Amino acid sequence: MSVSYLTALVAAREAAGAQDYPQGALYVVATPIGNLADITLRALQVLQLADLLACEDTRHSQQLLRAYGLDKRAGQWLALHQHNEAEAAQTVLQRLALGERVAYLSDAGTPAISDPGARLVAAAQAAGVRCIPLPGASSLTASLSVAGAVAPADAPQGFVFHGFLPTRAGERQSAWAQLAAEPRTTVLLEAPHRMGELVHELAALGERRVTLARELTKQFEEVATLPARDCAAWLQHSAQRSRGEFAIVLHPQAAGAGSQPSRGDEVLRLLLPELALKRAVQLAATLTGEGRNALYERALALRRESGPPG
Structure with a gap:
């Protein structure tokens, strides 16, 4: 002592x-x-x-x-x-x-x-x-306090604490679909050995802001806020960043997204690589409340954008 x-x-x-x-x-x-x-x-x-x-x-x-x-x-x-x-x-x-x-x-x-x-x-x-x-x-409140996650005035306020994502592929995919459809600030926790998988999954959220808080309160603490699509590059920038526990804050959905992907698009981008098109559309409609016909058309367009498999 x-x-x-x-x-x-x-x-x-x-x-x-x-x-x-x-x-x-x-x-x-x-x-x-x-x-x-x-x-x-x-x-x-x-x-x-x-x-x-x-x-x-x-x-x-x-x-x-x-x-x-x-x-x-x-x-x-x-x-x-x-x-x-x-x-x-x-x-x-x-x-x-x-x-x-x-x-x-x-x-x-x-x-x-x-x-x-x-x-x-x-x-x-x-x-x-x-x-x-x-x-x-608490890593939950510590990460939220430095995220600067401000919800638009006309959007749902507050935050959701999700904690650790499931490790089984099917359960994890369903969890991500729900997270993509959640408009409020959401806090996740992740172990360092799964961060590579997580930042790959985050890329489907496009421009949505994300705060990555690593090794909070410790000597090598890092806090970075950036678009979800850039999280993989941030993690790969230094081998040191793959060490230590993470708290991840998904910022609230932007109001008036305009050219931004819709919630349905974000959910479909997560589901289509793992599920048949019809099942992906059904689940996206359940999670987002958007119409199945419109989601089906968007799913076809996303499939075309991604090109042929392989």
């Missing part, structure tokens, strides 16, 4: 120590997504007080706590991840029933958004347990 984090522990006790931390409560604790300095003072205080730490990965969380000069006994750690969340939640409920303070941490960021934790919270709520959020770092 560095002197700076020793000072942080002291500051946590002074700033947050006098607050109420009820026993028999579940504390959902956000942790840094890369930069250790992004921990909150209240999180440090709760981690000191917690009788049990339920963690997505206990080894990772042990390293995190030791970086702040905190340590817990072996019996104060519990692995709770996507593969055992339902069963491990019962252990947490037993400890809560004894009046213990239980803190839940995912590997990085805010639990129960893209990480485990939602089932645990649901079980605790069903048992009448108080669930206390300790807000903090």
Whole structure:
């Protein structure tokens, strides 16, 4: 532990120590997504007080706590991840029933958004347990805050969080079709080894603006906003860009697109390489609400534009 984090522990006790931390409560604790300095003072205080730490990965969380000069006994750690969340939640409920303070941490960021934790919270709520959020770092809000994604005044406002795309081809294609038809800002997450596939898929969105946020809060952080068709070139510009986790923000659909591809066009461009023409038109009509006859004509035109297969 560095002197700076020793000072942080002291500051946590002074700033947050006098607050109420009820026993028999579940504390959902956000942790840094890369930069250790992004921990909150209240999180440090709760981690000191917690009788049990339920963690997505206990080894990772042990390293995190030791970086702040905190340590817990072996019996104060519990692995709770996507593969055992339902069963491990019962252990947490037993400890809560004894009046213990239980803190839940995912590997990085805010639990129960893209990480485990939602089932645990649901079980605790069903048992009448108080669930206390300790807000903090999140790649979702961090990427949105620097995207500059502004929806037109007459367009749907807000954003959609999609998280990680499916890995199976058919499910992924359907997910992309829905994303292309969604006019609001949309946030995705992606692992580095699948970014090559993702930027290829993004190209079908043409001029739609996209923010690629890589290694947020870390030393080699990069944030770039550019047309979707240029994302592949951006990724290929440097081998370094294929490393690290990504948050991707699809900006809202432009109002009065004019010469821009319609939502139906964007969906068809994604579906036609994978599906028969008739099925692609049916799915595009369902997703966009546009007329099948017009979509069928556009599908034929897009097939002609792409040229013969092979």
